[in-house]
Amino acid sequence: MSQTVDRALSILPLLAEGPADLGQVADRLGVHKSTALRLLRTLHEHGLVYRQSDQRYRLGARLFALAQEAMENLDVREIAHPHLVRLNEQCGHTVHLAVYEENEVLYIDKVESRYPVRMYSRIGKPVAITVAAVAKLLLADLPEPERRALAEKLDYPMYTPRSTPNAEAFLKELAKVREQGWATDLGGHEESINCVAAPIRGADGRVVAAMSVSAPNVVVTADELLTLLPLVRRTADAISGEYSGRTPVHHPDKDTP
Amino acid sequence: MSQTVDRALSILPLLAEGPADLGQVADRLGVHKSTALRLLRTLHEHGLVYRQSDQRYRLGARLFALAQEAMENLDVREIAHPHLVRLNEQCGHTVHLAVYEENEVLYIDKVESRYPVRMYSRIGKPVAITVAAVAKLLLADLPEPERRALAEKLDYPMYTPRSTPNAEAFLKELAKVREQGWATDLGGHEESINCVAAPIRGADGRVVAAMSVSAPNVVVTADELLTLLPLVRRTADAISGEYSGRTPVHHPDKDTP
DNA sequence: ATGAGCGTTGCACTAAGCGCAACGCTCCTG
DNA sequence: CAGGAGCGTTGCGCTTAGTGCAACGCTCAT
Numbered sequence: 420m421s422q423t424v425d426r427a428l429s430i431l432p433l434l435a436e437g438p439a440d441l442g443q444v445a446d447r448l449g450v451h452k453s454t455a456l457r458l459l460r461t462l463h464e465h466g467l468v469y470r471q472s473d474q475r476y477r478l479g480a481r482l483f484a485l486a487q488e489a490m491e492n493l494d495v496r497e498i499a500h501p502h503l504v505r506l507n508e509q510c511g512h513t514v515h516l517a518v519y520e521e522n523e524v525l526y527i528d529k530v531e532s533r534y535p536v537r538m539y540s541r542i543g544k545p546v547a548i549t550v551a552a553v554a555k556l557l558l559a560d561l562p563e564p565e566r567r568a569l570a571e572k573l574d575y576p577m578y579t580p581r582s583t584p585n586a587e588a589f590l591k592e593l594a595k596v597r598e599q600g601w602a603t604d605l606g607g608h609e610e611s612i613n614c615v616a617a618p619i620r621g622a623d624g625r626v627v628a629a630m631s632v633s634a635p636n637v638v639v640t641a642d643e644l645l646t647l648l649p650l651v652r653r654t655a656d657a658i659s660g661e662y663s664g665r666t667p668v669h670h671p672d673k674d675t676p
Numbered sequence: 677m678s679q680t681v682d683r684a685l686s687i688l689p690l691l692a693e694g695p696a697d698l699g700q701v702a703d704r705l706g707v708h709k710s711t712a713l714r715l716l717r718t719l720h721e722h723g724l725v726y727r728q729s730d731q732r733y734r735l736g737a738r739l740f741a742l743a744q745e746a747m748e749n750l751d752v753r754e755i756a757h758p759h760l761v762r763l764n765e766q767c768g769h770t771v772h773l774a775v776y777e778e779n780e781v782l783y784i785d786k787v788e789s790r791y792p793v794r795m796y797s798r799i800g801k802p803v804a805i806t807v808a809a810v811a812k813l814l815l816a817d818l819p820e821p822e823r824r825a826l827a828e829k830l831d832y833p834m835y836t837p838r839s840t841p842n843a844e845a846f847l848k849e850l851a852k853v854r855e856q857g858w859a860t861d862l863g864g865h866e867e868s869i870n871c872v873a874a875p876i877r878g879a880d881g882r883v884v885a886a887m888s889v890s891a892p893n894v895v896v897t898a899d900e901l902l903t904l905l906p907l908v909r910r911t912a913d914a915i916s917g918e919y920s921g922r923t924p925v926h927h928p929d930k931d932t933p
Numbered sequence: 934a935t936g937a938g939c940g941t942t943g944c945a946c947t948a949a950g951c952g953c954a955a956c957g958c959t960c961c962t963g
Numbered sequence: 964c965a966g967g968a969g970c971g972t973t974g975c976g977c978t979t980a981g982t983g984c985a986a987c988g989c990t991c992a993t
Binding site for chain 4: 934935936937939940941942944946947948949951952955956957958960961962963
């Protein structure tokens with residue numbers, strides 16, 4: 420809607436691919452160098468873009484700070500985290516937390532027992548929306564027209580033979596998920612990985628987030644993983660309770676409606 | 677430099693504080709509502725801003741994705757990471773990696789043995805620049821005029837009695853650090869925490885990053901921590917070597933100049 | 934030395950962003 | 964239930980603010 424801002428913001432994903440010099444930026448934006456320069460300077464002043472020693476531009480530091488602040492303000496995440504950790508301690512598998520936003524599902528937290536480091540490796544990246552168990556839960560709760568519109572707009576990549584093939588199958592799956600109140604992904608994204616997921620609901624009953632437990636076939640079979648469903652659902656419900664019946668800061672009361 | 681973009685970008689830190697509605701944004705920007713609306717819409721289209729169900733605006737998802745991509749492209753970090761992990765395994769303490777950018781020093785990686793989770797809790801946040809050991813190393817390497825200018829512009833909060841009190845003391849400390857090629861922070865940020873740090877240098881010898889080992893007094897005394905200095909320096913040098921003598925992707929040759 | 938390639942600057946032009954005022958909606962309130 | 968306050972939204976005329984051009988200056992390679 421606003422040309423100048425639009426152009427400026429288009430620079431960011433472009434730089435995310437890697438550093439670029441003024442000419443490259445100008446070319447890819449389709450504007451004159453002087454224009455690109457002014458845009459970059461403005462981004463620079465706000466710290467979103469950094470000029471490295473070889474004069475090329477990179478994404479800047481403030482971006483991290485912003486992303487982090489944004490994250491901290493996601494209160495579902497804050498509330499859920501200790502529960503996810505506890506669940507992880509109990510079952511030992513990878514635990515994910517995801518939300519729906521703007522036609523995308525993205526992980527906002529992850530606890531992985533085996534590899535304690537680099538846990539942000541996937542956080543923030545969009546999820547394979549047509550197959551992930553958490554995605555099914557989040558989409559299943561969308562209002563009918565929106566859900567249908569989205570389902571028809573999506574691509575259905577066949578990650579594996581068991582991936583959701585098309586919109587029709589997906590909508591059917593969503594209906595089932597909506598009905599039963601939980602979801603699975605049995606090898607639909609990666610051949611040997613299974614997940615069970617449960618929804619986290621706000622005070623109004625709408626699904627605000629979803630959590631899942633994932634494990635490779637070699638560790639537990641799909642059937643064994645399903646055994647964990649009650650535990651996963653209990654955890655999700657505990658988070659739901661805390662999230663919906665929340666007193667802003669202190670006062671950890673529980674069962675006040 | 678570019679008014680429109682400038683205004684649009686000013687919205688981001690504002691929203692980082694928490695969700696806000698159109699009126700609030702317009703007020704704090706000092707522009708008419710219609711103007712704010714157009715800016716927000718543009719930000720929205722680019723996914724930097726999200727509109728939650730109560731119509732208020734939040735920072736959006738793409739921000740995470742961008743920050744993450746930017747991070748992955750920071751090749752120092754990628755190269756350094758395994759070394760940091762190894763060092764952590766050897767000494768058991770918290771290991772940090774930091775870079776200087778635009779008058780700020782920020783952590784870009786962290787390995788913490790005791791608490792495997794939430795490791796991004798501080799990554800991306802600016803460092804206490806006047807006291808942190810890594811900050812000293814990074815600032816000590818700046819060209820003289822820039823270093824002086826920055827030192828005089830900084831605030832010198834007294835986190836503890838041993839914090840750097842003013843520009844003069846800081847510059848003196850930086851000179852010492854520059855001379856000896858390593859740095860410490862002995863209770864300058866938090867009373868009971870000590871750090872030793874060493875620089876990571878690029879092919880041209882300039883400091884591109886700094887790493888540190890931190891531990892609380894209760895675990896090891898400052899003197900004991902200093903014992904680790906050779907190990908820290910060796911790790912830093914190993915990273916420097918790999919970083920400067922790099923063949924772009926594969927070919928892990930080492931000593932070709 | 935010479936020139937190619939890059940970032941940078943000042944300027945005239947006009948498109949693009951601006952604020953205004955009016956509209957429509959939802960949600961309180963009397 | 965009618966009235967009104969408070970919010971987001973829209974269309975429009977005014978003019979500011981962003982644009983592209985062309986010329987400059989710098990750094991490197993030849």
